[in-house]
Amino acid sequence: xxxxxxxxxxxxxxxxxxxxxxxxxxxxxxxxxxxxxxxxxxxxxxxxxxxxxxxxxxxxxxxxxxxxxxxxxxxxxxxxxxxxxxxxxxxxxxxxxxxxxxxxxxxxxxxxxxxxxxxxxxxxxxxxxxxxxxxxxxxxxxxxxxxxxxxxxxxxxxxxxxxxxxxxxxxxxxxxxxxxxxxxxxxxxxxxxxxxxxxxxxxxxxxxxxxxxxxxxxxxxxxxxxxxxxxxxxxxxxxxxxxxxxxxxxxxxxxxxxxxxxxxxxxxxxxxxxxxxxxxxxxxxxxxxxxxxxxxxxxxxxxxxxxxxxxxxxxxxxxxxxxxxxxxxxx
Ligand SMILES: [Zn+2]
Ligand SMILES: [Zn+2]
Numbered sequence: 001x002x003x004x005x006x007x008x009x010x011x012x013x014x015x016x017x018x019x020x021x022x023x024x025x026x027x028x029x030x031x032x033x034x035x036x037x038x039x040x041x042x043x044x045x046x047x048x049x050x051x052x053x054x055x056x057x058x059x060x061x062x063x064x065x066x067x068x069x070x071x072x073x074x075x076x077x078x079x080x081x082x083x084x085x086x087x088x089x090x091x092x093x094x095x096x097x098x099x100x101x102x103x104x105x106x107x108x109x110x111x112x113x114x115x116x117x118x119x120x121x122x123x124x125x126x127x128x129x130x131x132x133x134x135x136x137x138x139x140x141x142x143x144x145x146x147x148x149x150x151x152x153x154x155x156x157x158x159x160x161x162x163x164x165x166x167x168x169x170x171x172x173x174x175x176x177x178x179x180x181x182x183x184x185x186x187x188x189x190x191x192x193x194x195x196x197x198x199x200x201x202x203x204x205x206x207x208x209x210x211x212x213x214x215x216x217x218x219x220x221x222x223x224x225x226x227x228x229x230x231x232x233x234x235x236x237x238x239x240x241x242x243x244x245x246x247x248x249x250x251x252x253x254x255x256x257x258x259x260x261x262x263x264x265x266x267x268x269x270x271x272x273x274x275x276x277x278x279x280x281x282x283x284x285x286x287x288x289x290x291x292x293x294x295x296x297x298x299x300x301x302x303x304x305x306x307x308x309x310x311x312x313x314x315x316x317x318x319x320x321x322x323x324x325x326x327x328x329x330x331x
Contacts (some may be wrong), residue, residue: 163230
């Protein structure tokens with residue numbers, strides 16, 4: 001103990017001098033232009049001065065709290081940048097807002113740890129982000145935690161925990177969470193199967209704005225889960241989904257009318273639904289439109305129009321459409 005005393009005294013001295021040390025070294029800040037963590041007054045990565053930000057509305061660089069060109073405030077600009085849907089563009093805003101304890105930004109930061117974009121790939125750091133955002137009561141984070149335990153990607157799967165998180169998210173108004181809860185009752189593996197509860201939750205999700213949930217309701221009717229098969233009701237639900245903006249539902253309707261599933265075959269109507277789905281960004285429908293124009297399905301053969309749709313489908317990510325486009329244009 002005697003020998004420890006000087007050591008303890010030294011430690012006390014060191015601790016008491018820490019605040020002074022902290023004041024001397026500049027705090028770490030995140031560059032609003034490139035997202036890098038910096039210690040100097042100018043970013044060592046991109047050269048931007050601390051506090052300079054890029055307006056997400058017009059691209060102007062500013063230091064003041066509102067854009068001198070378009071008037072957008074820095075806070076609104078950062079939020080829009082974070083939510084823009086492009087990981088590359090969003091990064092500086094995500095980094096900055098996460099450091100300021102913004103729950104949505106902490107949630108978004110997890111994606112960078114998961115993908116290894118800008119940050120070193122680190123699944124545990126990603127998990128810590130999800131946990132932190134969830135501890136702040138974010139509904140979106142609860143949904144993310146539910147997905148993590150459901151899929152068992154960052155942790156071992158735990159369906160009971162998944163359901164708990166989905167319920168927390170659902171109670172905070174996250175429509176999709178009701179859909180996930182519904183699937184547990186439809187599958188009946190973690191809870192006792194109950195088609196009525198499943199459909200009740202699907203309906204809740206659909207009415208709260210999750211358009212794809214109409215498809216699950218339609219599917220239950222078409223299969224006759226817990227009730228008589230009801231093709232008319234299924235069709236009505238698919239249409240509701242498509243009208244609410246579900247590209248999947250519109251695409252499925254296109255396929256139904258082309259093949260005569262649940263309805264009388266009607267290629268012209270099928271083509272209309274495919275067109276609707278394509279407008280909503282569905283690549284499969286774009287391919288189907290190409291096929292319909294190439295072989296005259298519900299329309300006259302039009303090879304130029306076929307090539308146009310195959311090209312759009314390829315751009316949207318369908319490799320088979322690129323092959324069809326090549327075959328058609330090189331003939
Ligand atoms: Zn920078
Ligand atoms: Zn601006």
